[in-house]
Amino acid sequence: MVSDIKILIVDDGTLSGLPVLTGLKKHGFDYIELAVNSNCMFDYLDRGHFGLIISIWSRIEMPGLEFISILKKQPKYKDIPLIMLSHPTVTMNFQDGLWDEDIRFVDKPLNFKVLGDAIREVLGEKEISK
DSSP: OOSSOOOEEEEEEEEESSHHHHHHHHHHHTOEEEEHHHHHHHHHHHHSSEEEEEEEOSSSSSHHHHHHHHHHTTTTTTSSSSEEOOOOOHHTTHHHHOBBBBBEEEEOOOOHHHHHHHHOOOOOOOOOOO
């Protein structure tokens, strides 16, 4: 079941991930952890299996394009689906080149129905492809 998936939210130290965490919990996603930056993310990933990563595109310590590139180059993490939260004008030039079955972009301000649909979509595709 999609709501049983373990989700890792990667913040950039600004605590913008907290509203995402609480909103997802309110919408039935129970297994969520919050990494306070990209470096901590790898510690979390090494400790447990995550079925999804949610991160913010505009990041202080690592821009979204670099974040995706580093994550997808790691063999043990490259198949984890990724949802990037962004303002539509920031990513519209990048989405076409980055769009694949494992990456989705969800526009901010965040609508949890849209985010939930994106999670179900990316995880549904992932489950079918395995």
